[in-house]
Amino acid sequence: MAKTKSAYFCSSCGNESPKWQGKCPACGEWNTFVEELVSKSPASKPTYHGGEQKKSKPQLLKDIETSEESRIDMSNEELNRVLGGGLVPGSMVLLGGDPGIGKSTLVLQTVLEIRDKKVLYVSGEESAKQLKLRAQRLGGENDNCFIVCETSLEQIFVHIKNTTPDVVIIDSIQTIATELAESSAGSVGQVRECAAQILKFAKETGTPVILIGHINKEGSIAGPKVLEHIVDTVLQFEGDQHYMYRILRSIKNRFGSTSELGIFEMQQSGLRQVSNPSELLLTRNHEGLSGVAISAAIEGVRPFLIETQALVSTAAYGTPMRSSTGFDIRRMNMLLAVLEKRVGFKLAQKDVFLNIAGGLKVNDPAMDLSVISAILSSNMDLPIEMHTCMAGEVGLSGEIRPVARIEQRILEAQKLGFKKIVIPELNKKGFDTSKLDIEIVPVKKVDEAFRTLFG
Numbered sequence: 001m002a003k004t005k006s007a008y009f010c011s012s013c014g015n016e017s018p019k020w021q022g023k024c025p026a027c028g029e030w031n032t033f034v035e036e037l038v039s040k041s042p043a044s045k046p047t048y049h050g051g052e053q054k055k056s057k058p059q060l061l062k063d064i065e066t067s068e069e070s071r072i073d074m075s076n077e078e079l080n081r082v083l084g085g086g087l088v089p090g091s092m093v094l095l096g097g098d099p100g101i102g103k104s105t106l107v108l109q110t111v112l113e114i115r116d117k118k119v120l121y122v123s124g125e126e127s128a129k130q131l132k133l134r135a136q137r138l139g140g141e142n143d144n145c146f147i148v149c150e151t152s153l154e155q156i157f158v159h160i161k162n163t164t165p166d167v168v169i170i171d172s173i174q175t176i177a178t179e180l181a182e183s184s185a186g187s188v189g190q191v192r193e194c195a196a197q198i199l200k201f202a203k204e205t206g207t208p209v210i211l212i213g214h215i216n217k218e219g220s221i222a223g224p225k226v227l228e229h230i231v232d233t234v235l236q237f238e239g240d241q242h243y244m245y246r247i248l249r250s251i252k253n254r255f256g257s258t259s260e261l262g263i264f265e266m267q268q269s270g271l272r273q274v275s276n277p278s279e280l281l282l283t284r285n286h287e288g289l290s291g292v293a294i295s296a297a298i299e300g301v302r303p304f305l306i307e308t309q310a311l312v313s314t315a316a317y318g319t320p321m322r323s324s325t326g327f328d329i330r331r332m333n334m335l336l337a338v339l340e341k342r343v344g345f346k347l348a349q350k351d352v353f354l355n356i357a358g359g360l361k362v363n364d365p366a367m368d369l370s371v372i373s374a375i376l377s378s379n380m381d382l383p384i385e386m387h388t389c390m391a392g393e394v395g396l397s398g399e400i401r402p403v404a405r406i407e408q409r410i411l412e413a414q415k416l417g418f419k420k421i422v423i424p425e426l427n428k429k430g431f432d433t434s435k436l437d438i439e440i441v442p443v444k445k446v447d448e449a450f451r452t453l454f455g
Contacts, residue, residue: 008033009188036183072167072208075113078264078273079106082235082248084256087167090206091255092199094173094227096213097237102246102266103212104171105134106237109270111169112140119144120165124151124175124185138270151185153178153194157201165207170198172212173227195230228252239266243359245280246271249300261300278304278416281358287386291378294389295370296409296421297362303405303412305389307357308367310374312350320349326356327371328363335372335394342398343447345376366403368394369422372446373453382454389413390422390449398446402426414438422449 008017011034015026020033071086080086087093097103104126111119112135119142123131128147135141148159153176160168170176173194177185181193195211202209211231228234232254239246248262264271265280274280282305286292291310296303308327315321324332332354339345352375356362369392377384391409393401403409406427413421414437425442433440443449 006035006037008035011188014188014192034188036187036189072114072117074110075115076110076273077275078248078262079110082250082256082260082262083233084250084253084260087208087210088232088255089208090202091208091232092202092230093208093210093233093235094213094231095210095235095237096215098215101237101239102264102271103237105138106246106248106264106271107169107171107210107212108134109138109140111145111167112138112142114167115142115144117144117166118146118163119167119169120146120148120160120163121169121171122156122159123147123149123171125172137268151175151177153197157197160201160207168202168207168209170209170211172214174214191227195227199230238361240359245274245277245358245360247299247360257301259301261302263302276304277302278412281306281360282416286383288383290381290383291374293370293374293377293384294418295364295367296389296391296413297364297367298405298409299360299362299364301405303408305413305416305418306360306362306367306370308370308374309355309357310371310378311353312347312375312379315349315351321351321353323352324354326359326361327354327367331368332371334396335368336375338394338396338398338446339372339375342445343450345379347375347379350379364403365393365401366391366409368392369400369449373449376450376454380454384453385420387417387419388422388453389418389420390453392422392424392443392449394446400424400443400445400449407431410436410438410440422452 008020010024010027010029010032012029012032013024013027015024017033023030024032071088073086074080095103095107108131111121128149131147146163146165150156150159173191174186176194177190178193178197181189183189198209233250234252236249236251237246238249244266246264246266248264250258250260252258263274263277265274282294293308295306295308297306322329322333336347336352340347354371369390372394373384373390391403391406393403395401402424406423410421418438420439420441422441422443425444428440428442441452443452
């Protein structure tokens, strides 16, 4: 009979300890140990039997044969781009996101479009009728898509053996439990054990598996960090529920770049791919309005133009307010200090509100120039020309520092009909501007950029 005892596991890295500790000795996190029941059996049999185990032997690096991986087309250009060209056979993909952001909708909508592959969708959260209603709302039907509602890992492997699918979807990994662990579903031990058994199945059979995971309040995927180390690809699905845009990022990818970005628009009939996000993020109805500046930003490897909005008003109370949506509030405070110290604008007694249109969260340093331009435009109540955009990082001494991929930013601005772009002077060296149909204005310092924009 198996002996049952309790142990403590770190919810951040999965480190095991016989007693509770305030600080994890493995990852250094505080207050992350949780108590779980563990079962020490004399011999625990593996959950999945994938046939005869192939014996491996050491090989010389030069003798290993390589070939181009034949990827599975997901019938979704944005998802294919983020995955690196498609789903690799035998890979394990983890898709994380906030509750209600659209993870299940994205996966179900994608598998309904895969006609030539047999798909098994394992749901541990919703019933088969709920999935059927969602599929009808998405307007898709697929004769090769099997639905099963199951939370036992052993039973899931039985269904896989009976259906022999080409792609397996598990929604979500926190609801799956195995008999090899005594703790409840979603605990550190269960998530780690289930992920390890699913990975063994994926590698032995060459069947790709997509796991859906939840996000905790800190913004990381719930469960131990070892889950992210086990899988081949980690995708993050993010966005504000009150806005229609969703962004799919690649945090880890063993088969592609982590710089790719996919953008979707949430509609009543599902998620629509946004091939040109710049046209949707620009309203183009701000002519004559102050406090609006257009920035040529880059997220991942995709350039697009973002509308930066600012409002500066006299503080109604003694302490001025600083508020930012979609932009780092600490960086905005730094830029306000640069404006006051280097340029001479007194904003200490003013309320400053900043907003990135469309509900996006942008971390590109090239947004600095548009942020301070929008703030000064609102402060002086002077509008910026409608067909002018900008890109540049602002240093603490008031200089405009060069930014990466300036050619992509300029070409994106030209494609959308902009007539002028303000860039750092050091970025103008090294590429030919004779074929461009847009005026390029290089600037060295912040005050020089303001003279260009406001005269």
